[in-house]
Amino acid sequence: MSRVYNFSAGPAVLPEEVLREAAEEMMDYKGSGMSVMEMSHRSKVYDTIIKEAEADLRDLMQIPDNYKVLFLQGGASQQFAMIPMNLMKNKKAAYIVTGQWAKKAWKEAQIYGEAVSVASSEDQTFSYIPDCSDLDIPDDADYVYICENNTIYGTKFKELPNTKGHTLVADVSSCFLSEPVDVTKYGVIYGGVQKNIGPAGVVIVIIREDLITEDTLPGTPTMLKYKTHADAASLYNTPPAYGIYICGKVFKWLKRMGGLSAIKECNEEKAKILYDFLDESSLFRGTVVKEDRSLMNVPFVTGSDELDAKFVAEAKAAGLENLKGHRSVGGMRASIYNAMPKEGVEKLVAFMREFEEKNR
Numbered sequence: 374m375s376r377v378y379n380f381s382a383g384p385a386v387l388p389e390e391v392l393r394e395a396a397e398e399m400m401d402y403k404g405s406g407m408s409v410m411e412m413s414h415r416s417k418v419y420d421t422i423i424k425e426a427e428a429d430l431r432d433l434m435q436i437p438d439n440y441k442v443l444f445l446q447g448g449a450s451q452q453f454a455m456i457p458m459n460l461m462k463n464k465k466a467a468y469i470v471t472g473q474w475a476k477k478a479w480k481e482a483q484i485y486g487e488a489v490s491v492a493s494s495e496d497q498t499f500s501y502i503p504d505c506s507d508l509d510i511p512d513d514a515d516y517v518y519i520c521e522n523n524t525i526y527g528t529k530f531k532e533l534p535n536t537k538g539h540t541l542v543a544d545v546s547s548c549f550l551s552e553p554v555d556v557t558k559y560g561v562i563y564g565g566v567q568k569n570i571g572p573a574g575v576v577i578v579i580i581r582e583d584l585i586t587e588d589t590l591p592g593t594p595t596m597l598k599y600k601t602h603a604d605a606a607s608l609y610n611t612p613p614a615y616g617i618y619i620c621g622k623v624f625k626w627l628k629r630m631g632g633l634s635a636i637k638e639c640n641e642e643k644a645k646i647l648y649d650f651l652d653e654s655s656l657f658r659g660t661v662v663k664e665d666r667s668l669m670n671v672p673f674v675t676g677s678d679e680l681d682a683k684f685v686a687e688a689k690a691a692g693l694e695n696l697k698g699h700r701s702v703g704g705m706r707a708s709i710y711n712a713m714p715k716e717g718v719e720k721l722v723a724f725m726r727e728f729e730e731k732n733r
């Protein structure tokens with residue numbers, strides 16, 4: 374068996390410990406005589422799995438009791454619609470457009486009501502986070518929406534926007550569990566787990582209870598109402614059962630690692646290795662404003678498309694995979710999520726150094 378260092382933006386690297394445990398439990402989960410993939414989601418065994426997953430997540434993020442944790446499907450993209458369908462009581466919301474995912478969410482919301490862009494960084498190809506300390510937010514806006522970490526462009530909100538009392542909704546797909554968060558500052562925190570937590574197919578929504586109501590937009594399908602899933606503790610219908618089981622293992626792994634403060638320190642250390650090199654390199658350079666750099670997704674370029682392609686190909690041959698930038702922006706991107714070991718980043722930087730020597 375040989376594993377590569379996988380810098381994919383998502384689906385992405387998972388902790389080896391978790392994969393090993395899952396492999397060991399594949400044929401016979403804890404004496405049940407079957408794999409977790411084969412068991413009823415209504416069984417006692419599975420009930421323990423989903424309840425423990427929720428309890429561990431609550432513990433890790435210190436989620437207050439007045440927030441529900443929902444394990445859903447449909448990808449982060451389905452939330453682009455579910456959020457307005459459930460929260461747009463006044464049919465108005467404010468969007469901060471800091472990348473493609475935020476833009477998609479903003480466009481989707483326009484189907485359901487007036488979605489106003491109150492700030493954007495599109496003028497500089499989303500290479501920075503706009504100043505959000507004093508935005509012109511409509512008084513009757515139902516919520517303010519952000520994409521907290523911009524997976525494609527590699528920027529991150531270091532400070533949450535001043536929502537002027539409005540509910541904050543955040544897509545945290547690519548920074549989920551990368552650092553401690555104050556859940557009370559948000560109305561909704563959600564993300565697809567395939568970036569920083571688990572396998573594709575699970576979306577976690579953490580939502581304040583008062584936002585879960587029957588009063589959704591007319592025509593909202595039962596499956597797209599938060600209330601449906603909150604009332605049934607994520608078991609209204611068959612949940613993405615195996616994916617939730619793997620997420621649960623990752624939560625336990627994070628707890629063993631020391632929790633979110635500890636993982637933040639690791640993430641800062643890893644990111645520093647790469648950013649320090651980018652700042653001193655004569656060939657490579659990072660593409661975003663320093664203050665807004667993401668700890669998770671690090672885009673960089675050489676300045677030549679040809680050299681970029683050569684780099685990606687040679688890196689792959691050296692066991693450093695998925696370094697090609699998003700198809701919309703080109704260049705390179707190293708996603709260095711929680712499960713990427715420090716050695717992976719060190720190997721990458723050593724390889725970049727060597728590449729620079731050879732291609733001066």
Ligand SMILES: *Cc1c(COP(=O)(O)O)cnc(C)c1O
Pocket residue numbers: 383447448449450451474520522523524544545546547565568
């Ligand atoms: C990947 C990603 C999405 C889209 O996720 P899907 O699960 O594929 O719908 C949305 N937002 C962010 C920030 C992402 O990184």
